[in-house]
Amino acid sequence: MPIDGGIAFRCAGLRKTYRSGETEVHALRSVDLSVRQGESLVLLGPSGSGKSTMLNIIGGLDRPTEGTLHYQDIELTGLSDHDLTRFRRRHIGFIFQFYNLIPSLTAEENVNLVTDIAEAPMPAIEALDLVGLADRRHHYPAQLSGGEQQRVAVARAIAKQPAVLLCDEPTGALDSATGVRVLQTLDRANRELGTTLLIITHNAGIAAMADRVLHFLDGQISQEVVNQTRIRPDELTW
Amino acid sequence: MVAALDRKLLRNLWHMRGQVLAIALVLAAAAATFVLSTGVHSSLTATRAAYYDRNGFADVFAGMTRAPRSVVARVAAIPGAQRAQGSIIQYATLDMPGRKDPVRALLNSIREDGRDSINRVTLREGRLPEEGKPGEVIVDEAFASANDMALGDRVEALIYGVQQELTVVGIGLAPNYIYALAPGELIPDNRRFGVFWMGQKALEAATDRTDAINTLSVVLQRGASEPDVIRQIDTILAPYGGTGAYGRKDHLSHAFLDNELMQLEAMTKVIPPVFLLVAVFLVYIVLGRMIRIERTQIGLLKAFGYSDVAVGWHYLKFALVVAAIGCLLGLAAGVWMGRAMTGLYAEYYRFPFLAYRISSEAFLGAVALSLGTAALGAIGGMYRAVRLNPAVAMAPPPPPIYRAGFVSKIGHAGGFSAVGNMIVRHIARWPGRSALTVLGVALSAGLLFSTMQFMDSSRTMIDSFFLRGQAQDLTVTFVEPRNEDVIYALRQIPGVQRVEPTRGLAVRLVNGVRSKRTAVESTMAGSQLVSHIDASGKKLELPPGGLMLSRQLADELDLKAGDVVRVELLGGRQTRTGLRVASIVDEFIGSRAYANERTLELLARDASPVGSALLKVDPADRQAIIARLKDMPLLLGISERDASVRLFESMIEDNLFTMLFFYITFASVIAVGVVYNSARILFAERAHELATLRVLGYYHSEVAIVLAGELALLIVAAILPGCLIGYSLAQLMTEMFSSDLFRLPFAPSRASYGWSIVIVLAAAIGTVLLVVRRVTRLDMVAVLKARD
Numbered sequence A: 001m002p003i004d005g006g007i008a009f010r011c012a013g014l015r016k017t018y019r020s021g022e023t024e025v026h027a028l029r030s031v032d033l034s035v036r037q038g039e040s041l042v043l044l045g046p047s048g049s050g051k052s053t054m055l056n057i058i059g060g061l062d063r064p065t066e067g068t069l070h071y072q073d074i075e076l077t078g079l080s081d082h083d084l085t086r087f088r089r090r091h092i093g094f095i096f097q098f099y100n101l102i103p104s105l106t107a108e109e110n111v112n113l114v115t116d117i118a119e120a121p122m123p124a125i126e127a128l129d130l131v132g133l134a135d136r137r138h139h140y141p142a143q144l145s146g147g148e149q150q151r152v153a154v155a156r157a158i159a160k161q162p163a164v165l166l167c168d169e170p171t172g173a174l175d176s177a178t179g180v181r182v183l184q185t186l187d188r189a190n191r192e193l194g195t196t197l198l199i200i201t202h203n204a205g206i207a208a209m210a211d212r213v214l215h216f217l218d219g220q221i222s223q224e225v226v227n228q229t230r231i232r233p234d235e236l237t238w
Numbered sequence B: 001m002v003a004a005l006d007r008k009l010l011r012n013l014w015h016m017r018g019q020v021l022a023i024a025l026v027l028a029a030a031a032a033t034f035v036l037s038t039g040v041h042s043s044l045t046a047t048r049a050a051y052y053d054r055n056g057f058a059d060v061f062a063g064m065t066r067a068p069r070s071v072v073a074r075v076a077a078i079p080g081a082q083r084a085q086g087s088i089i090q091y092a093t094l095d096m097p098g099r100k101d102p103v104r105a106l107l108n109s110i111r112e113d114g115r116d117s118i119n120r121v122t123l124r125e126g127r128l129p130e131e132g133k134p135g136e137v138i139v140d141e142a143f144a145s146a147n148d149m150a151l152g153d154r155v156e157a158l159i160y161g162v163q164q165e166l167t168v169v170g171i172g173l174a175p176n177y178i179y180a181l182a183p184g185e186l187i188p189d190n191r192r193f194g195v196f197w198m199g200q201k202a203l204e205a206a207t208d209r210t211d212a213i214n215t216l217s218v219v220l221q222r223g224a225s226e227p228d229v230i231r232q233i234d235t236i237l238a239p240y241g242g243t244g245a246y247g248r249k250d251h252l253s254h255a256f257l258d259n260e261l262m263q264l265e266a267m268t269k270v271i272p273p274v275f276l277l278v279a280v281f282l283v284y285i286v287l288g289r290m291i292r293i294e295r296t297q298i299g300l301l302k303a304f305g306y307s308d309v310a311v312g313w314h315y316l317k318f319a320l321v322v323a324a325i326g327c328l329l330g331l332a333a334g335v336w337m338g339r340a341m342t343g344l345y346a347e348y349y350r351f352p353f354l355a356y357r358i359s360s361e362a363f364l365g366a367v368a369l370s371l372g373t374a375a376l377g378a379i380g381g382m383y384r385a386v387r388l389n390p391a392v393a394m395a396p397p398p399p400p401i402y403r404a405g406f407v408s409k410i411g412h413a414g415g416f417s418a419v420g421n422m423i424v425r426h427i428a429r430w431p432g433r434s435a436l437t438v439l440g441v442a443l444s445a446g447l448l449f450s451t452m453q454f455m456d457s458s459r460t461m462i463d464s465f466f467l468r469g470q471a472q473d474l475t476v477t478f479v480e481p482r483n484e485d486v487i488y489a490l491r492q493i494p495g496v497q498r499v500e501p502t503r504g505l506a507v508r509l510v511n512g513v514r515s516k517r518t519a520v521e522s523t524m525a526g527s528q529l530v531s532h533i534d535a536s537g538k539k540l541e542l543p544p545g546g547l548m549l550s551r552q553l554a555d556e557l558d559l560k561a562g563d564v565v566r567v568e569l570l571g572g573r574q575t576r577t578g579l580r581v582a583s584i585v586d587e588f589i590g591s592r593a594y595a596n597e598r599t600l601e602l603l604a605r606d607a608s609p610v611g612s613a614l615l616k617v618d619p620a621d622r623q624a625i626i627a628r629l630k631d632m633p634l635l636l637g638i639s640e641r642d643a644s645v646r647l648f649e650s651m652i653e654d655n656l657f658t659m660l661f662f663y664i665t666f667a668s669v670i671a672v673g674v675v676y677n678s679a680r681i682l683f684a685e686r687a688h689e690l691a692t693l694r695v696l697g698y699y700h701s702e703v704a705i706v707l708a709g710e711l712a713l714l715i716v717a718a719i720l721p722g723c724l725i726g727y728s729l730a731q732l733m734t735e736m737f738s739s740d741l742f743r744l745p746f747a748p749s750r751a752s753y754g755w756s757i758v759i760v761l762a763a764a765i766g767t768v769l770l771v772v773r774r775v776t777r778l779d780m781v782a783v784l785k786a787r788d
């Protein structure tokens, strides 16, 4: 597991334009970025500045209108739909603001969704243990609190031991204490497993836990800050 | 205010156009079958009534060996009789140029002055035969067109043993021969059997019956008692060999038409309700789902001041618009199918005019049924919409709640994958809707099966009646009953391998108030050509004493084996004898009674004469034998078993294949309608989950399985109930379709089960694939952005 290996993502001239009828929305205007393997990034910026669009393109959920994007040696922009799916399946773990759990499956079964198809997953129960929910494994989402649901979503994302974790406002719907628990888990995955971590947040306070902070404004990276020291999530204040 | 709601209604209709169309098609099928069967029924009924009225169709009929024409006046004087008419009917063998097969005509006398007042002929072309021109005849239209006969054509006929040349001077038809059958046949054969009308004087001369008649028709006064008149006619005709007067219900042509009308009515009672039931489910499910989705909107509307009634009416209107679309489509389809079906009737029934017209009752009935069905389906949803409290409604909808319990145990016990659990739990989460989907598909398979069973039923009937019941190649009927000599004469013809006489006596069987005019038939002891096959396929022997009744006849007279029935001989010595019912045979065709020769002699108090002979012939000599037979005097007719079978089969093909085509379409409409709606709802409900799976790295095909798997489970679950529904529906339908003339056997074949399942599965699976294709168009990002 390369803690500080080569380049994970490399993109150049990335643009995304949404066209609805006459009007064009430039969600991304020429973004250049490279992300090292095992790096931890926080994306900050006002609403509508293009963060989610960026993350979705990196994770292979969406395609750029222009520009190139590589994951290691793979050029993602050239992949077919099927290959893009395989890319997500092998390398990417997603966490969203709304947990996107399947309501008809228990916590453990939600994790199984991923372990069923992953190449080298950890046992579902181990993933739940990592987020501190091993004893709630037979509970359905409706029987869990919001924070617990998000932790199940985290367990689901890390269970396949992905190379990359992409998190779009993972704490957005949570109170701070619960949010910290979630961030701790993400931080552990990054430190202990070498998982490349990208977190979108509204919350500038969270930025201190990352190696690097990207500020988005109007579809572009307006500022980049490298943190000299990373602060543990339990020491964050906001 | 209302306009805004109506705009929303239109948008909803457009947005859900696929589902709207699917429901509309099911309703259309209901409306179409309803309009079709009631329309054909009322068209036939009205046409028949008008035809009977215009042409003076008789109420009572009587045959006799020979009576002086003066009896007509005596019969007309019976209280209750309004008018009477005597005539002569006589079978003749025709020698059609270039034809080897036997062709028969039934000659009827007609007054040359055109003053017949009963069973009047409608002339299509030409004129009446003239007095003093003995060979002039009117030919019935169906026979003329089947044989390309035109005015002026000539044909050689063997009438009463004398060769005579006939000239066609008219082409026409009459109400007593709407359904015209050669004796011993079950299906009209317009090429080999025709009805002719010959001048009264000419036919008197040809049959040696100057001023005599052998048949009588009577029109009754309004309110007259038919049984009383019949009894008095029988008394008057007794000395003349009267064979028993009978009313319209025993008149062959009338009875066949009645049978048809009865079947149409049965169809109306069974088939449209199946569609209507399915339509109720669909409206219920779709509207219920719509109201669940729109609960926030409903809350807003109510908060803005729309009344409960306005909100309820809005959703009812949605259902009614769907019904209106379905109804319009159904009416159009009904008219179109009605034309096709009426065309078929025109082939077998001879009407001077037969137009398919939808009565206003049928029309209004279809409209009322469609709208009523939609409204019924809408009630549940409307009720919920009306009851919804605006404050509660505007809170976000509660997510579907799954809890640990029975359902999750299914998953654990089954050891399914996570996706497998998603499928099973969702079915169990919506048990009502899942059950309705299963029931809908099952009804579709059941309906198709019950129609296919008709093919099996008819085949079984043919098989038992012709192929197993009759081994003769030819049946020869005589003009008058003959003695045994004729059998010896027939045996002398080269190539004839076996001859068996059959005997018959016209009787009336009486059990209390029930009575039935029929014939007691007998075959020779140890017959090799005739066997009586009962429903289980067993061969039954004629009883040593007493009667063997067909099940149909026994049921009609309410008789069981062991009961005693009074047998009144019609004609001859007019004996009255009590006979025991020895056995009952489950035959499918006709109301028949059988006895051995000794019993027949007991009834007749005489050696009973030979009515017809059954011949087994060497196929190589067949044509030569038919040619010899045609030249034999006093021979009434020859029927070929193979030709009858072919005719029967072609009728089944004509009728049933048309029907089958419709029903395959209908059943598919149900299957597609039900599956499409379930699939669309399922897809809409699960779009979010499916997108989540795609995000997690599931391929299109793997995601599609969540959708297709659930539907496939429901569809497969429908197979068994489908067979059960089909089984009972088919049983109900064979029962409802059985009449005095036919009793349809219930004899489903494995192939029918197989085909109905295959066809419905194909329709269902096709629909699933259509909807599942949407998985590939799923926009993950958009779906994930929206919270639910």
Ligand SMILES: Nc1ncnc2c1ncn2[C@@H]1O[C@H](COP(=O)(O)OP(=O)(O)O)[C@@H](O)[C@H]1O
Residues within 6 Å of the ligand: A018, A019, A020, A025, A026, A027, A045, A046, A047, A048, A049, A050, A051, A052, A053, A054, B782
């Ligand atoms: N599917 C879409 N269609 C049109 N515009 C979109 C779509 N998705 C995002 N946008 C627009 O792109 C811009 C960037 O959106 P997004 O990446 O979601 O911003 P952020 O996550 O930073 O709030 C916004 O102006 C948004 O309205």
Ligand SMILES: [Mg+2]
Residues within 6 Å of the ligand: A048, A051, A052, A053, A168
């Ligand atoms: Mg965003």
